Amino acid sequence: MxxxxxxxxxxxxxxxxxxxxxxxxxxxxxxxxxxxxxxxTPAWLRDELRHRVDDVARYPSRADELAATTAVAEAHGRPASEILLLAGAAEGFALLPNLRPRRVALVQPSFTEPERVLRSAGIDIDQVVVSEPWGLDTAEIDDAVDMVVLGNPTNPTSVLHPRSAVEALRRPGRIIVVDEAFADVTVGEPESLASSRFDDVIVIRSITKTFALAGLRAGYLLAAAPVVARLAATRPHWALGTLQLAALEMCLGERGxxxxxxxxxxxxxxxxxxxxxxxxxxxxxxxxxxxxxxxxxxxxxxxxxxxxxxxxxxxxxxxxxxxxxxxxxxxxxxxxxxxxxxxxxxxxxx
Known part of the structure; x- marks a missing residue:
């Protein structure tokens, strides 16, 4: 050893x-x-990505972007306007300041990246610490909070919240951000909100964990079309590379x-x-x-x-x-x- x-x-x-x-x-x-x-990484996925290596000599194509977006849309029953492809789920958190929230509640313990990027943007944060065994029934969130961020299932606690408990956090004028990076390791994804077309819910997903693609950085975000447009406003052209787009198409397809x-x-x-x-x-x-x-x-x-x-x-x-x-x-x-x-x-x- x-x-x-x-x-x-x-x-x-x-x-x-x-x-x-x-x-x-x-x-x-x-x-x-x-x-x-x-x-x-699954052998079939590695083989498919190898076939696309020669394509990196060219800029990522509109066809590849459309294919990846279509795969996500079909997987979750949502239109393309409600999908934002990401260079890893962490990018989704980095884009949240574009929505200009005034006060954000972070349901803790949870993934540290949202706190890091929101603090860097000068946004006020409420640390809403739920007690072990970390259910949402102990979450006390002020009505003045206009954004709530939580994981489901939550990293690091591995707790899976009932979707009804997540939905209960909704309020007029408030956005709920659900980190579902590990939702696909729950059989049947019973508590996922990815296919729920709420105007005030953002779902952030990753393909890097289950498909062992951490070095490729690929994920996606699901939200109402106006929210997606605001989040994407500051992104550069060609935000994802060819291999990232190809991976999203394959992982969200039938084989994936x-x-x-x-x-x-x-x-x-x-x-x-x-x-x-x-x-x-x-x-x-x-x-x-x-x-x-x-x-x-x-x-x-x-x-x-x-x-x-x-x-x-x-x-x-x-x-x-x-x-x-x-x-x-x-x-x-x-x-x-x-x-x-x-x-x-x-x-x-x-």
């Missing part, structure tokens, strides 16, 4: 930075529980849907087995996980994380998530054999 090395800059302060993500922890050769990307459904089934089975194994080993699993990751709580979590890294196992600290502590660690769902490697290293650490 190749063991990872704890970098000298891996301090508590670094762990709390908003722009720190799990990829920083998972260096080559480590057993990766830090990054929520699912395995390897079949792959995502199989992955969702695998995630469900592996997560159930992983939770059982962690619990049997005396490790506290927090909440009721529904996505491709789980949160555990352990005393002196930062030290445990560093010692696991020395044994070649990467896990994600939750120190930079509002409402969580360094004693919370996020673990990507992996197959039973890989989980055994985690538990063997964990026993050595404890």
């Amino acid at each position: 190749t063991f990872g090395v704890v970098r000298p800059d891996e301090t508590d302060a670094d762990l709390t930075a908003l722009d720190r993500h799990g990829d920083v922890d998972a260096t080559a050769g480590m057993v990766d529980f830090a990054v929520n990307v699912r395995g390897e 849907h079949a792959h995502a459904y199989r992955e969702a089934q695998t995630v469900t089975a592996d997560r159930d087995a992983m939770v059982a194994a962690l619990t049997e080993a005396g490790i506290e699993v927090c909440g009721t996980p529904a996505a491709s990751f789980v949160v555990v709580r352990v005393a002196d979590g930062t030290s445990v994380k560093e010692h696991l890294a020395q044994r070649g196992v990467a896990v994600r600290s939750c120190a930079n998530f509002v409402g969580m502590t360094p004693d919370h660690l996020r673990l990507a769902v992996r197959d039973p054999a890989t989980v055994r490697r985690l538990l063997d290293a964990w026993k050595d650490v404890i």
Whole structure:
């Protein structure tokens, strides 16, 4: 086994930075529980992308953009005017200041990128921290808030909120932004709002996790046509490259849907087995996980994380998530054999 090395800059302060993500922890050769990307890019998708490599000598075509948009439209039953193709879901958050919200409620704990970009734009933020097990029933949002941002299922808690609970947050003059980057790892996507054509709901989706395309950066946004137009107003021409457009077309097509459904089934089975194994080993699993990751709580979590890294196992600290502590660690769902490697290293650490 190749063991990872704890970098000298891996301090508590670094762990709390908003722009720190799990990829920083998972260096080559480590057993990766830090990054929520699912395995390897499907062979059929790699082959299709290879066929398009020669096309990168030309600018992305209108035909490729139309094909990708059509695939998204057919997948969610929405017109092209309600779709904005993105260079990764994170770009969708970066565009939110274009809507000029006055006061934004961030339902926490949640993905850190919305806070980072909204603060950079000088927008007032309410941190709405929901208590464990992190249901929306404890979310107290002021009526003056004109934008609410939340994840479903939520990163890092893996909680899947009922769509009715998300819809209940709607108010006149308010926009609801739902991060559905992990919705496609829930079998049948029962709580997704992607196909609901509300004028005041924005849904942001990603294809990089389930299809293992993190290095390609591709996703999309769904909203009412006037909202899409405002969000896109400042974007450059050729916002996505040819391979990104091709990937969106393929992942939202029939073959992509079949792959995502199989992955969702695998995630469900592996997560159930992983939770059982962690619990049997005396490790506290927090909440009721529904996505491709789980949160555990352990005393002196930062030290445990560093010692696991020395044994070649990467896990994600939750120190930079509002409402969580360094004693919370996020673990990507992996197959039973890989989980055994985690538990063997964990026993050595404890």
